[in-house]
Amino acid sequence: MPSDLVTMDKIVSLCKRRGFVFPASEIYGGIANTYDYGHYGVLLKNNVVGAWWRAMIQERDDIVALDSAIVQHPRTWEASGHLAGFTDPLIDCKTCKKRFRADHIEEGQCGRKPSKKPGETPECELTEAREFNLMFETSIGPVKDAGSTVYLRPETAQGIFLNFKNVLQFARRKPPFGIAQVGKSFRNEITPGNFVFRTLEFEQMEMEFFVAPAEAQQWHEHWLKARMDWYTELGIRPSHVKLRPHEADELSHYSSATSDVEYLYPIGWSELEGIANRGDFDLTQHAQFSGEKLEYFDQQSGERYVPHVIEPAAGVGRSVLAFLCDAYDEDDLGGELRTVLKLHPALAPVKVAVLPLVRKDGQPEVARELHAAFKRAGLQSEYDEGGSIGKRYRRQDEIGTPYGVTVDHQTLEDRTVTLRDRDTLTQERVAIDELPGQLSARLAAPWRSPKLAA
């Protein structure tokens, strides 16, 4: 377990207090394992997704973007194996009417006598385990009939395989190349939990990388390293993230090798991202079910093959949670507890806060001008004149704003302001004219987590 101060309760509390994440449908008593992202949550999430797109698309030439629909043709899930095999084994108790996951029955509690485990209560009458599919089902058209049943996708990956041929043909790609996508998936699980770690609907960042079969292993290794680097470059401490290769009996039916990127959450080491070698399973299945040829023909070598697929599949919610946990810190500020998110500047929801020391003497006017100038320059800036300066700094620390600019009486005399650093707490006087350049340079500078020593 981390030697850290951070607990899930503290994260949940900060997320609500500062409006990162709220329980969904709260005014109606909530809905199981579903959350809404508030203002700073959306900004943070958009920055995480933006950093992923940047790494996949903007910094490379061999990956294209895709955004496929949530509801695809139902044959998709026959071919992928989800319709037959994407199930949890469930056990019913005929007495207390509760339902349990067979593989979690030990942790279950009898619904009638909650202190007892199912099976330990004399009246318990447990059924055999039955398999329940985890896909949400709905139907297209005004009435339900056999032909209209469709499913909400349980993963974004299959939409990529359906478009493999389009990308070959219209984007003129040849292996090795990747297709990247960010979007929502849905899993109807009955035992989810742990805040945004596991939710009924969740956003995925998935990329399928298509390669010649002989090159699959080396590309798998490439992506293991690239994805680990992505997390640590965005501020995750190397001691809090690790690769865990799946054991043979853990591997999915489609995978010849998978490693999980695990993060040391407050609940312990858990999956942050899975990086699988899916072989030719998916393209072969869809070729068979659709009758389309899903293969690559190399005109130069005359070689024809079904590409193998390396898949780094990350969760947006899990990434956001990991970045929040890793950035969370508390320190003693002259006897007062300071809670601070030491987020990487690229991920911080707000880059700079502009604060007049007092709400008079022309200070708000100058501060508002500066704020407007930052916004014009494309910086997410926040203006705040409410409450004591200490309280306003605390608020910005809690949302992870890397820089604070304070306008005071001296500003009106010499056009300088104080520039406060969230992590070092240094306050320098900087000329207003130099501020935009200084801030841009600092925000773009290489960054090492100030908690690396921890």
Added chain:
Amino acid sequence: MPSDLVTMDKIVSLCKRRGFVFPASEIYGGIANTYDYGHYGVLLKNNVVGAWWRAMIQERDDIVALDSAIVQHPRTWEASGHLAGFTDPLIDCKTCKKRFRADHIEEGQCGRKPSKKPGETPECELTEAREFNLMFETSIGPVKDAGSTVYLRPETAQGIFLNFKNVLQFARRKPPFGIAQVGKSFRNEITPGNFVFRTLEFEQMEMEFFVAPAEAQQWHEHWLKARMDWYTELGIRPSHVKLRPHEADELSHYSSATSDVEYLYPIGWSELEGIANRGDFDLTQHAQFSGEKLEYFDQQSGERYVPHVIEPAAGVGRSVLAFLCDAYDEDDLGGELRTVLKLHPALAPVKVAVLPLVRKDGQPEVARELHAAFKRAGLQSEYDEGGSIGKRYRRQDEIGTPYGVTVDHQTLEDRTVTLRDRDTLTQERVAIDELPGQLSARLAAPWRSPKLAA
């Protein structure tokens, strides 16, 4: 109708040919009115959504972001009126088994004798119209029972109303303020169509602006103007977009006034965005159904009221389609037809293409270096060395790339390149060292649609 060359067929064809939009599940024969966005489609769509966030969040201080869940507590849709009233009237034909929208029966075709209209064929036996709800229904948990039925949201707006209290409390907002959200909604319509204009699942960009009741009308007018300006500033010709106030009998039950922003699509003037004055309908309903107080208490004035709501609700797919249609142009290039997307540079999927004139003499190496430098500077750049230079220009014109940089033999002598302008077709020689500055300045410069004269 537009005096233009653009037709829906041409847009659909270009979108497929260049990989903007593909029919979804195509290898399985497709699925009704559902589309997948390909590489350039995703880049364009992300730019449209980015421009909307910029206008809503980054350029203002009075709007916060939200991302609420697609599946909310089912009471949400009782309160909003969707469960009872979000329906289409449908008519069945007992003979041919087809189903028609009662208000579109005139355009329907008999399933048995497709040349005849329903009701005109002697054997037709039409039922009375029945109301069918347009919400997709699914259930949470492994088995369907009455308590587990939930709905995919038919609009993102309700998730905003559910969070009104959170934003008041935790984001410390007071009217006038807005909550903005981008996300998918779902409507189970049986007569959709017209490419991405109307799809079963679609992305919305909705903002609910909460104001004192007395200020509702002036804010409605503010947003009508602001949203019209947004489209024209991003390149839509003013002659192709207009405001159409709803007639009294068109108004939704919740609205005291609505105007549609209409665009002159190839199918004629159609809704691009609706801007409604929703009054206090939603907050009042949710207060009643949840028992929570959803009102604002002004501590200074002692005033207490339920804010009224102004809602600019735009569709991402419809916006993308409008920007594509408006940018589409064909011109005669020395006897050859050129198809070009004259997209606003902020929306263009690719900002600059780097092309070596020939694939030898060191030209590819210099071009790749330039390409890498553009990418480091955060510009979406594309490197292309395949095919004749004319063919490569045509390809970039079709995806709307505003600038082309060509490396030729002279480049190797004097470190200059040609900079080609997509719209004016001018080609200037520019020193490589000045290129990043020149390009950034041009891309950031105020832009007027080159088709404004049309």
